Structure formats: C-alpha cells, structure tokens
Amino acid sequence: MHFFEILTMYCLTVFSLLIIILLFSSPVFIYYSLAEPIKAAIITLDDGMLSQYTYAKPILDKYNFKTTFYIICNSVDKENRMNWNNIQTLEEEGHEIGSHSMNHKKLSKLSDEEMTYEIIESKRCLENKGFNVTSFSFPYNDGDDNKNILKNIADNYYIARTASEPLMFFQSRSDNGFVEGNDKYENQCHYSTKNNKNEVQSSFKRYTITGLSHEAYKKSGEYSDDDEMYEQFIEIVESQTKYNTENSIGAIPILIYHMVDYSQDDYSINPNLFEKEMKYLFENGYKIFQMKDIVYNNEEELHIKGY
Numbered sequence: 249m250h251f252f253e254i255l256t257m258y259c260l261t262v263f264s265l266l267i268i269i270l271l272f273s274s275p276v277f278i279y280y281s282l283a284e285p286i287k288a289a290i291i292t293l294d295d296g297m298l299s300q301y302t303y304a305k306p307i308l309d310k311y312n313f314k315t316t317f318y319i320i321c322n323s324v325d326k327e328n329r330m331n332w333n334n335i336q337t338l339e340e341e342g343h344e345i346g347s348h349s350m351n352h353k354k355l356s357k358l359s360d361e362e363m364t365y366e367i368i369e370s371k372r373c374l375e376n377k378g379f380n381v382t383s384f385s386f387p388y389n390d391g392d393d394n395k396n397i398l399k400n401i402a403d404n405y406y407i408a409r410t411a412s413e414p415l416m417f418f419q420s421r422s423d424n425g426f427v428e429g430n431d432k433y434e435n436q437c438h439y440s441t442k443n444n445k446n447e448v449q450s451s452f453k454r455y456t457i458t459g460l461s462h463e464a465y466k467k468s469g470e471y472s473d474d475d476e477m478y479e480q481f482i483e484i485v486e487s488q489t490k491y492n493t494e495n496s497i498g499a500i501p502i503l504i505y506h507m508v509d510y511s512q513d514d515y516s517i518n519p520n521l522f523e524k525e526m527k528y529l530f531e532n533g534y535k536i537f538q539m540k541d542i543v544y545n546n547e548e549e550l551h552i553k554g555y
C-alpha cells in the first residue's frame with residue numbers, strides 16, 4: 249500500500265474514533281443516558297397553626313416552595329392559630345388554601361346534619377373570605393372509609409386528602425406491571441376488594457388521597473431523635489423513584505405537617521429539622537406540587553397535571 253493511502257486510513261480511523269468519543273460525551277447523550285426519574289413531593293400543612301406562619305413560611309419562601317394549607321374555619325384567629333390576614337398573605341403568595349372542616353371533629357361520630365355542616369359550611373366559610381377552595385382534608389383521618397361521608401365530600405370538593413401512607417400511588421402496581429414486594433411503603437396498591445373498607449376507598453380514590461404525617465411517628469416511639477426522623481424522611485421521599493420515569497409520576501409523597509415549633513409536641517416538628525428537610529428536597533431537585541395539581545380524568549384517573 250502506498251504511504252499516503254496508509255496515512256489516509258490512519259487519519260480516517262482516528263477521525264472516526266474522535267467522532268465517537270465526542271458523541272458519547274456530548275451533553276445530549278449524557279442527558280439521555282443518565283436521565284433519572286422525576287423526584288416530586290407535595291407539602292401540606294394542617295390546622296392553621298400560627299407556628300406554620302412564623303417558622304415554616306420563611307423556610308418555604310427561601311426555597312420558593314408553594315404548598316397547601318388546610319384551614320379549620322372556626323379556629324382562625326384563635327390562640328396559636330393564624331388570622332385571616334396571614335391566610336390571605338399565603339394565598340396571595342401562591343400557596344393553596346383547603347378546608348379542614350369547621351371545628352375539627354371526627355366526622356364519623358357526628359349526626360348526618362352535623363357532618364354535612366362540617367363539610368359544606370367550611371367550604372362556604374373560606375369562600376366567603378375570598379378563597380378558592382377545591383380540596384378537603386379529613387380531621388384525624390376519620391371517616392375516610394364511610395360511604396355517606398365520602399359521598400358528601402364528593403358532592404362538594406374536587407379531591408380530598410387523608411393520611412397514613414408514605415406514598416400516594418396514581419396507578420396500581422398491577423396496572424403498571426410493578427413487581428410485588430415487601431417494602432412497607434408500597435402497600436397502597438394492595439388495596440383490593442378483600443374487605444369493605446378497601447372497596448369503598450378504591451371507588452372513592454380521589455377523595456381518599458393519602459399523605460403522611462411523619463412527625464406523628466414520634467408518638468409510636470419510632471424515632472429516638474431528630475436525626476432518625478430525618479433519615480426516615482429521606483427514605484420516604486426517595487422511595488418513589490422506582491415508580492417514576494423522567495417524564496411521569498407514578499407515586500408521590502404527600503407530606504403533612506402540623507406545628508413547626510420548639511414545643512416537642514407529638515404533632516410538632518423542630519424548625520431546624522423542617523429546614524433540613526426542605527433543603528434536602530431543594531438540593532436534590534425535587535419538583536414541589538400542590539394538592540390542586542392533582543387532576544382527574546376518566547381515562548387516566550388521578551395524576552399530577554402534566555405528568
């Protein structure tokens with residue numbers, strides 16, 4: 249072979265190799281090969297506690313997280329609770345206001361008339377103050393297995409939130425082909441028609457959207473300190489990744505907070521820990537949604553708008 253032919257072949261080979269190296273290291277290729285599942289969370293704060301305004305709001309503002317506040321209408325302006333101006337400010341700044349009943353009573357313990365009042369009047373009360381209310385959260389998660397209560401909520405709200413599950417699943421794993429596991433955070437899709445409660449809940453899924461108040465685990469002695477609570481938090485929020493893709497959300501943690509203060513109460517989280525948790529979500533690229541981002545349509549059922 250002529251010297252120049254060898255040189256040309258050599259150059260072509262080197263050139264091709266360079267092209268391959270460039271292609272594989274290009275941002276586009278790296279993006280597609282490393283595309284990770286979306287990480288998302290919904291933050292909700294119940295009961296209209298003043299400490300949410302004093303301690304939680306500045307932290308939420310720092311990370312520009314917009315959340316959903318569930319207000320008990322008759323508790324507004326009371327001791328340690330927010331006033332109407334506080335709540336107005338929250339809405340003006342992009343937070344969502346939802347109803348958490350009139351008096352925070354266990355709905356299943358009330359007469360039909362009282363129960364209806366708690367559900368309907370609380371919406372009217374907030375609307376009279378100028379708030380646009382589309383969702384309800386159950387006081388004490390009570391009544392979320394009662395057809396009569398669910399029917400009443402369904403007649404008056406778009407969606408409702410209860411608690412006690414770390415992740416809200418938008419599709420059952422069987423629909424998605426998920427593999428059954430023993431993970432304690434995966435049990436929502438075990439809802440079947442095995443017993444009446446589950447049957448009722450599955451037919452009213454949009455009114456029994458589940459969140460988790462992880463600070464309440466303190467009561468059952470699951471945490472010895474805030475460090476353990478923080479570890480548990482990370483485990484909960486990260487557990488969604490196997491159900492999500494880079495453009496779809498199959499499961500989302502809906503976090504529920506009550507008091508954000510130094511009281512050490514069972515339903516209180518220390519502001520320093522709250523800050524740590526929010527920082528974790530921020531630094532790890534979590535998309536923060538609100539309850540109003542959960543939408544329903546007949547074909548796709550419940551999902552996060554756009555995902």
Ligand SMILES: [Zn+2]
Pocket residue numbers: 294295348352386387388
């Ligand atoms: Zn409550």
